[in-house]
Structures are given as structure tokens and as C-alpha cells.
Amino acid sequence: MLHVVAPGEVLQLCASRFGGLSAGEETVSIFDAGGRVLFEDIVAQENIPGFDRSTVDGYAVRATDTFGCSAANPAQLRFKGAVLMGEGAGAAVGSGECAGVPTGGMLPEGADAVVMVEDTEDYGDGCRYILKPVSPGANLVLKGDEASPGKTVIPTGTVLLASHIGALAALGVSLVRVWAKPVAGILSTGNEIVPVDAPLSGAKVRDVNAHMLYRLAEVAGARPLPLGICSDGFETLSAAVETAAAKCELLLISGGSSAGEMDVTAKVIAALGEVHIHGIAAKPGKPTVIGEIAGKPVFGLPGHPVSAYFSFLNFVIPAIVSMAKTCAMPRTAPCVLGADIPSNHGREDYIPVRLSPPAQNGNLPEAMPVRLKSGLIALLGEADGYIVAGRDSEGLFKGEQVEMYPLL
Amino acid sequence: MLHVVAPGEVLQLCASRFGGLSAGEETVSIFDAGGRVLFEDIVAQENIPGFDRSTVDGYAVRATDTFGCSAANPAQLRFKGAVLMGEGAGAAVGSGECAGVPTGGMLPEGADAVVMVEDTEDYGDGCRYILKPVSPGANLVLKGDEASPGKTVIPTGTVLLASHIGALAALGVSLVRVWAKPVAGILSTGNEIVPVDAPLSGAKVRDVNAHMLYRLAEVAGARPLPLGICSDGFETLSAAVETAAAKCELLLISGGSSAGEMDVTAKVIAALGEVHIHGIAAKPGKPTVIGEIAGKPVFGLPGHPVSAYFSFLNFVIPAIVSMAKTCAMPRTAPCVLGADIPSNHGREDYIPVRLSPPAQNGNLPEAMPVRLKSGLIALLGEADGYIVAGRDSEGLFKGEQVEMYPLL
Numbered sequence: 001m002l003h004v005v006a007p008g009e010v011l012q013l014c015a016s017r018f019g020g021l022s023a024g025e026e027t028v029s030i031f032d033a034g035g036r037v038l039f040e041d042i043v044a045q046e047n048i049p050g051f052d053r054s055t056v057d058g059y060a061v062r063a064t065d066t067f068g069c070s071a072a073n074p075a076q077l078r079f080k081g082a083v084l085m086g087e088g089a090g091a092a093v094g095s096g097e098c099a100g101v102p103t104g105g106m107l108p109e110g111a112d113a114v115v116m117v118e119d120t121e122d123y124g125d126g127c128r129y130i131l132k133p134v135s136p137g138a139n140l141v142l143k144g145d146e147a148s149p150g151k152t153v154i155p156t157g158t159v160l161l162a163s164h165i166g167a168l169a170a171l172g173v174s175l176v177r178v179w180a181k182p183v184a185g186i187l188s189t190g191n192e193i194v195p196v197d198a199p200l201s202g203a204k205v206r207d208v209n210a211h212m213l214y215r216l217a218e219v220a221g222a223r224p225l226p227l228g229i230c231s232d233g234f235e236t237l238s239a240a241v242e243t244a245a246a247k248c249e250l251l252l253i254s255g256g257s258s259a260g261e262m263d264v265t266a267k268v269i270a271a272l273g274e275v276h277i278h279g280i281a282a283k284p285g286k287p288t289v290i291g292e293i294a295g296k297p298v299f300g301l302p303g304h305p306v307s308a309y310f311s312f313l314n315f316v317i318p319a320i321v322s323m324a325k326t327c328a329m330p331r332t333a334p335c336v337l338g339a340d341i342p343s344n345h346g347r348e349d350y351i352p353v354r355l356s357p358p359a360q361n362g363n364l365p366e367a368m369p370v371r372l373k374s375g376l377i378a379l380l381g382e383a384d385g386y387i388v389a390g391r392d393s394e395g396l397f398k399g400e401q402v403e404m405y406p407l408l
Numbered sequence: 409m410l411h412v413v414a415p416g417e418v419l420q421l422c423a424s425r426f427g428g429l430s431a432g433e434e435t436v437s438i439f440d441a442g443g444r445v446l447f448e449d450i451v452a453q454e455n456i457p458g459f460d461r462s463t464v465d466g467y468a469v470r471a472t473d474t475f476g477c478s479a480a481n482p483a484q485l486r487f488k489g490a491v492l493m494g495e496g497a498g499a500a501v502g503s504g505e506c507a508g509v510p511t512g513g514m515l516p517e518g519a520d521a522v523v524m525v526e527d528t529e530d531y532g533d534g535c536r537y538i539l540k541p542v543s544p545g546a547n548l549v550l551k552g553d554e555a556s557p558g559k560t561v562i563p564t565g566t567v568l569l570a571s572h573i574g575a576l577a578a579l580g581v582s583l584v585r586v587w588a589k590p591v592a593g594i595l596s597t598g599n600e601i602v603p604v605d606a607p608l609s610g611a612k613v614r615d616v617n618a619h620m621l622y623r624l625a626e627v628a629g630a631r632p633l634p635l636g637i638c639s640d641g642f643e644t645l646s647a648a649v650e651t652a653a654a655k656c657e658l659l660l661i662s663g664g665s666s667a668g669e670m671d672v673t674a675k676v677i678a679a680l681g682e683v684h685i686h687g688i689a690a691k692p693g694k695p696t697v698i699g700e701i702a703g704k705p706v707f708g709l710p711g712h713p714v715s716a717y718f719s720f721l722n723f724v725i726p727a728i729v730s731m732a733k734t735c736a737m738p739r740t741a742p743c744v745l746g747a748d749i750p751s752n753h754g755r756e757d758y759i760p761v762r763l764s765p766p767a768q769n770g771n772l773p774e775a776m777p778v779r780l781k782s783g784l785i786a787l788l789g790e791a792d793g794y795i796v797a798g799r800d801s802e803g804l805f806k807g808e809q810v811e812m813y814p815l816l
Contacts (some may be wrong), residue, residue, distance in 0.1 A: 031634075034627065
């Protein structure tokens, strides 16, 4: 028999046992850093930009020379030549002078503003006529506006978006230290399990879980490592699990997690390490084992794919997220139940639902439960998400507003 | 001067010019198929499961033999031995007989239900005593319940989730046809641009856009292809763009997209193909060129990283999503403005905001605008998302509820 524990307690226990774990750090190119979690503060070593820079095509001027000018009474400034893109700014701009400057070009010494080319006239007399006054600093990005030496531009722990990748490039950082993804070993057990491309005979079934867990582990932020199929039996599984645990940072074993004669996962984990949980008050997902071997989290997931799926979402993802230092929990969407859903007091129920668009604009979409037996992974593919009936709930009612969790 | 076009018209034009494009199909292992878009209907070739299967550990029986039994008056059934996991079911179960069967084991011929082991007694006399009646079909998944030959299990166009990967494995599909990701060539232009790890001198700046666009293209569903930095000048850029266009399915050129003397992107696209748009009524992102070369979409994005960022989100993502056949547009989150935001009538404004948690539970988070000049990519990293002020809006007001778009 399983000694079932409430989901909330399971998560607390996992947090206290596994909360301090990580897979350490690694250094990656910024081409590969998108979505990774920063292991270090990124601190500017220099001024960015490194020089005062025009944000428009126009003329660098001393702002005071333009004060009071207008289209009727333009300011006449002697043209000293043009700054070239990417080149130094050349000669200084003195009083009564101006210099052409392109967008992104360097502001010449002496100038303190840029007049847009649209606000000037060129009559071919070696001067430019300024039609609108500008304030000091107009149309400029100043040296150090983006970052100055010692400024923390991106703090450690940031999940790197494209905008951060751009900032890293701006700072001249081409390699970056990030938290390593924990390696999640995936081991399938069961005399009935054969590889997906092997012929079926007798009562054999294909290894669904290895593939499903591979993708789930990837989405959760781990580096999945397929470790094959192990037949039932304490000795065989013990040897396989011991070898597997050495190769990964957390281990997923699917099958054999119940309390039947052939279900030796819990015994194997107990022999090689410690079992913390065997049985969770959740459906699907009740026959789940959680323990550790050599300080590494080991999850014994149900052989039924749909049960393994929900056990993974509810209990493995928090562990991976914690180890990977991400914060990638899915966001829910509100919807309205389209049917009554019975639920058992004392356990959490996860109910796959399919959405239909709302009859009226502005209404929430309607969620209809997708009936599935826990072995039927193909039917889960027809769902848009799932809802949770809490352990104190005895059912959810048609018309009730609920939150749908996305499938992964 | 740019001839600006409204964002809505830009999207319509792109849809009509580029809507029929794709990068074709490719075949991938199901290990690599997560997140990809199915190019074919997945049709079952056989019954899944291939045999009637027990969902519990227990005894296979004829249900009629258990009718009327109870703990006080158990049904006595002769034990004919146990079905082994993954093996054929052996001898048939006749009237008055039962056979042990594990979870997932094959139901012997003659039996039509399984009694859970918890509802039986074994007194060691070669019989099993059934304490609770079962109905025909109890605790069984029947042959073909999941899929039968000819059934479309996953329709073409589905974005493959972990649950679909599981279903593919269940069906024996280890290779799958998916839409290929369009190759997005990324070319930076500008005499001032140097690679990220090159030393800076004069008024040079680092190639921020190539790295930022690489990640954005990846997130949008394309396969980014960095094509280096090209200096300004019509001849040089023409040659580079012609070579680049041959290597990709869509081309992103950053820099030179304005209407200044050195801005030759539009001229180059016009010479090698056709320019559809030059200038969009949007800020940031106004100096954007959209055209095509040899039937391939070409985007001339602004050199300012923040402008390039928003042009990509607004105009390049829809094109990539359409070519890749995904539907990955980001979901918005409601928030309340923490300050007035002025906006210009006649153009769409994109305003980066930073969220602060709501003062009271149940309230929406407060969004404060992050002030940034369009060159300052580092500051964009401080934002949590952005809001849109429509082209008919003359500003948004403190306390107004708005939708925040996520940064990518």
C-alpha cells in the first residue's frame, strides 16, 4: 500500500531537501545565451556609448548660436565640413560655426547640440541657415548614457532575453557565465516496454514515457539524457539505477512506482539512497516515488503516460526550475466550466479540458473536460490545458470560473 | 524623406505579398520534434493498445461470476495462474475461474473484467475469494481505445507538445515530417560597426543588432544565419545583399534604412528586387524598409537597436510565424498605468514599462514607463514588457487599464 501525502507537503519536502541544489555554472557564447540564466552580474567596464553621439542626421552646433532664430530670421553658421560615420569628429566647432553629422556620428568638440537637417537651409554659400533653435543636449546621446564603468547593467539571475543579448553585445561581452542546465537522466522500466521502432509482439508496449519525458525535461530547463529501458527485477534495476544516477544531476525512472509485486522502484531507491515520498494524494499521479541517491533527486514516475505527465508537471518541474534557477512556471488563463466535474475529497484532481470559443465577445472561453483513462496519452493531445480540483473540493460546477493551466 | 504607412496597412501588405511563402518540410526524430509544426496528419496504422489491458493489479474474471458477491459471501474462483507483464495471456479464463494479472498486463481470453487485488482474499487453497462484484469492462483499457487503424490521432498543423510526442511514440512513429524553419539571414551594415570582440576606436560601435536579431529570429521560429558586417556604400551593400539573399528564406538588414545620404538599404533592395514600404508610422521603428528580392522577404531594419527590436516584433515576427506555420504570438497581461504617457496622433507608439507589484491583493500590477532613447538597448533590459499607444491615441492616462506585451 502507498502512504499518500498531500501535494503541498510533497512540494515543501522537495524544497527543503533539494532547494540548495544546482548544476553549477558554464560559459556560453552570447549566440547560445538566449533563455539562459545569468550566473554573474554584468558590470560595464567602459562608457557606453564611448562618445557623445548624434541621434539624427543634421548639424552639430553650439546651442546658444541658435537661440532666437526662426524661419524668418535664421541663424547663419559657417559650415566646417562633415563628420564621417565611424570616424573621429575632426576639428572643433567654435562660436558661429557648424559641422555636418550623421545619425550615430561623433559630436565634434565645442558643439553641444545637433540641429536636424530638416530644420536647416543650405544656399551654397559655405554656410548653413538654422531655422529653429535647439537646447543644449538636443538630439544627442551622451557618453556613458547607457552605462558607465562599474554600473551593473544586468544583474545575476536574469533570464536572458533578446534585449539582454543586445546589451551584452553593446558592452563587448561575447562569452557569458550562466547556470548550467541540470542533466535529467531518463530510465524506463518494465518487461513489457520496447523501443518505439522495435516490432510489437505479445503484450509488449512502446516506450512512450522516455520520449514524452525527454521533451518535458527540455521545456522545464533541463538537459535530458535518455538512458534506455531496464527490465523489471530488483537486481537488474538496482544496477541500472546506480549507473544512471552517476551520469546525471536528477534521475527520472518511469514504471514500477506502484506497490505491486513487480514495482521495485521504491525498494531500489531505498537500497541505494533514501525514499522521502511513496504515494501522492493526486489523480493522475498517485503512485509516485520521490527520493534521493547520493544527494541527487530521484523521481519514480508512474508507467501510465498520463500519470507520469502530471507527476512531472506538478513535482519534477519545481525541482528542475529550482536547480536551473529559472522561474518558468506557466501562466494560467481564465475560462468557464462547460460541465459539472465530480472530484474526490482528499486528493488533488487534474482534469484535461478542451476550450471552445465564447458565444459572445468579451465572455470567457468554455472549458469541457476531456475524458481519459490514465494510459491514454493520445487523448491528452486533444486537450488545450487542464484545470485543478483542490483536495478540499468535492467537485466543480458548470458555469464556474476556473483557471486553465497550459499543457507543455 | 520617408513615405510613412500605418502599421495595420504594413501588416496587410506583408500578408498579401508573403502569405503564401514557407520553407517547405523536413523530417526529424521525435526527440527533436518538440515545438515543431506537423506537416502531415498522423494516422494510426494499428490498434493502440493492441490488446485488452488491465489498469490495476488484480484478477481477470468473468464479471457474471462476481455478481452478488460480498465480503460476507465472497465468490470462490479457481486460480489458473498469473499473466506475466509483457507476455501473452496464456490459457483462457472459464466460468468459475480467475487469473492473476498485473497493471498493464494482457487480459486472458474468456475474461471480461479485472477485480482489484485489494478486493480479494487468498487463503492458500488454490482459489481466490472475490469480495466485491465488478461490471464487464471494469479496470480495463480495451484494444483500440486510444486509436484504431485509419484514425487521425494528430492533425497536420499541430504545434507538437510533450503529450503529442508521447502519442507519436505510442503509435510507433519515430520520425515525423514537420514544417522547416525558414532561414533568416542577418546582415549588419555601417562603416561604424565592428564585431563584438573587436577593439573599439574612434567613433566605432559594436554590432549589437546581429546578436539581438539572432535571438529574436530564433524565438520567432526561424533558423538564424549570421552573415557578418558590410560597410556602407551602394556597390558594396548590393553585392553583399545579393549573396546573402541566395543563402536564406528571408533577409534582415540592419542599418542604413533611413533616408539620409548614407542610407542605401532601400536603394539596394529596389535595384535587386522591389521595395514595398519605406517608413512606418510607428515609434520606435519609423525608418523601416520592407521589400523582396527573388520572391524572398527583405526587411531593412533601423540601426538603432531599440528601433530594430520593435520593428522586428511588429513586422518581422508576423512574417516568420506565417512562413513557419506557427501561431506563437505572445499573450498580453493587464496592468494599470502609473503615469501619464504622451503620444503622437497618427503613429503607433511602443512604450517599454516596468511593473511594480500591486499595493493590494487582487489589484492589477502598476506599469511605469521606462524612458529610453532609441539607441539604448541596455535600458530596454530593465523593462518587463511594453504597451502600445494606438495611432488614434493622443496619450494614455495614469490609472488607465492597459495590456502589456512581453519582451522576447
